[in-house]
Amino acid sequence: MAFTLDVTSMTERVVPAGVRDAEWGALDERFRTAHSAVVATAATGVYGYRELEAQRAERTRVVDFARSVQGSYDDVVVLGIGGSSLGAVALRTALLPPAWNARTVEQRGGRSRLHVLDNVDPRTIAGVLSVVSLPRTVFVVISKSGGTIETLAQYLVVRERLAQAGLDAARHLVFVTDPARGALRAIAGRDGIPAFDVPPNVGGRFSVLSPVGTLPAALCGIDVEALCAGAMVMRDATMGAELAANASGLFATLQWRAHTHAGQGQHVMMPYSDALRDLAPWFVQLWAESLGKCDVDGLHVGPTPIASVGATDQHSQVQLFMEGPADKTVTFVRVDSSADDVEIPRLEAGERAMAFLGGHSLGELLDIECRSTASALARAGRPSMSMTVGAADAWHLGGLMMWLMQATTIAGALYRVNPLDQPGVELGKRLANAELGHPDYAGGATEQGPAAPVVPSRRLRVG
């Protein structure tokens, strides 16, 4: 049960634009300053994602609830978007067996399937509703504010379907929302719908270890206590002010330094593991939405996170990473041992292109491909780092997520932005709400700020 972060290939000893030996002192200093800023901000109580002990009671409620309804549902359907869905998807991919939703109830040992509806596309919601059996389905409606229009629209559709089927809303709906305010909280109180708390000091993209992530996971039998235990170990190891001893500090500082000092502002997250594949999009939201904004001087800053997966993307994006502009770093996430490794049989001995594969295992092949890609990148002068975990299990996944959330907090201080807000999405939201007739935006779309000029369209029609 361990994590190993290797940053050798982020240094000048391996790649030309890497950290020079003489530069570490300045980076230590810069990190120490950022760390002080984080400590000062932490005192205001805004980093609720770290307070996993304080959230134990609610976590126990989640686990107890999941136990109490065990066997009642074949399908769990999450209605949520962004921070309210990406965590559940990452947990599903990592911690439920592959092709989970394609399994029969017997193949799942009676555990529930997990569908995540993270968009308002009518085709998807109609499709999923046509697949599940409503009497055997629970819908987990997740909106911290209780005012997310996409999620509320889905809720309204589902609520009507339940009523039409004569089903009790209190047995087929569960809410995850703010403990005190918002429409979902009010409806839960009115109708006796079970509701779990998103702590007010935990924002959407930092909420995977709250009921936002743990409730859907627990309903499918995932060990959420192990998830949080791994996260707490990582948290405790990433609180200190010494750069060389802080895995989150190292990640954040080296990414920030690569961006601001070496023009490498595109940060690729590349797990070599199907289980950890959806950790990458979860990280993309975390890194993009937390850091891509105006800094204290009003400058537009922020790295571009890029989701990738190995070995698959060796046949795709790796060409660009190797030979395109030298503006990227790559972070590999590797799994040390594979409990379920599969040996490649010694067949087709006469075929030169495959005979040599026999006797190796798929896990070994995956690992060799990861090391070969890292080595090839290094030889091409492209920086990378590598995080190796003991297993792709709940404990390590919790640790990985905490590692990246802590890194994001520190990166906020390095980039001098507030990693907890998202002012840039407000305008689009205002425009949409105004057009939909939301009473708080009654002025209409044109009053939501300076309008774009009306110009002649440049359009081309084909077909």
Add this chain to the structure above:
Amino acid sequence: MAFTLDVTSMTERVVPAGVRDAEWGALDERFRTAHSAVVATAATGVYGYRELEAQRAERTRVVDFARSVQGSYDDVVVLGIGGSSLGAVALRTALLPPAWNARTVEQRGGRSRLHVLDNVDPRTIAGVLSVVSLPRTVFVVISKSGGTIETLAQYLVVRERLAQAGLDAARHLVFVTDPARGALRAIAGRDGIPAFDVPPNVGGRFSVLSPVGTLPAALCGIDVEALCAGAMVMRDATMGAELAANASGLFATLQWRAHTHAGQGQHVMMPYSDALRDLAPWFVQLWAESLGKCDVDGLHVGPTPIASVGATDQHSQVQLFMEGPADKTVTFVRVDSSADDVEIPRLEAGERAMAFLGGHSLGELLDIECRSTASALARAGRPSMSMTVGAADAWHLGGLMMWLMQATTIAGALYRVNPLDQPGVELGKRLANAELGHPDYAGGATEQGPAAPVVPSRRLRVG
């Protein structure tokens, strides 16, 4: 049945760094030069992805084969990676109903599920093999060269399982490979395994309209003739030398111009449609692997494609697109009408946060969100363009894919690179093959080019 490309918000009339009115003449000229280069190269016969008439016989074989085995298989499992898998995934997501693999055989009307194994992770292949019933499964093994080690390793595992189950390989395997050469072609001949051709002049990432994409699709009942019909209409509309009339030329030229003249080299592909969601990763491979390389002067060039999806990513990456560095363009793909729209019921009239939603539809909401995001980006000075299709059906999907393949070919000429090669992935491949003991790389990893220097590791262990 039509496509409309609107590039108004790529111009200076809307966004500050956009195309100036006076600049169109120079862009016309630059495109014309690129077009001439493409025409000259086309004469050498390398753009096989366009030759859909010449491939009609093979396509008919695909359709006939799929018809002949109809009802024989509950599961189609594709073994392929990169260009051999991303197309099938995009077709599945767009053209099979949502949650397809979660459906029972009755819910699927007897049609097959489609699993795509695009990695060598042992957990995934073991998981999928534990879910399907081998006697009711066909494995489609796709490797143009017949030498893709990941795919061949998967093939060896599957072949042994079939033998252990006493099943006839010729009834449970189908190959898609080069018509004349490679290990798969040889085995097909030896064992009577059905095999379909990847035309020699069609590379992996341009192969979705060949049996690489059409065979898995046809086996699941997708109309591959409609797919290719839409592609042919788009192809014919994107052959000309007049920029304003060539939708692929416009896309390529405006992206290239944004990159090289305005520092906007990150190109976001953002369908507002769950059906078209996996068009984005397919495009990412196409754009990244075709353009990210050394140009004729040996300079490292190439844009970074970024996959996104609306409305989902309004709660994720859009913050970065709006307020981060002004280094991106966004391409929206919208679907004009939604045959299966879902009305939002008039419920919860007392809840201010949701009452206004009642009476709208989900499709309308999705469309309003797309327009609001485009408008917000424009007001923030961020360029975007918008491609609208009449429906998310096979005909339009074929057209969209051809639009982007043609654009990639033109972009290759603009960036002055060969869009058809991928030299940057060779080193990693050589290193992996050497370590695995491939006879053609017998010199070992250290002889595959200058080794990275041996330096002291910088490692940090947690837990």
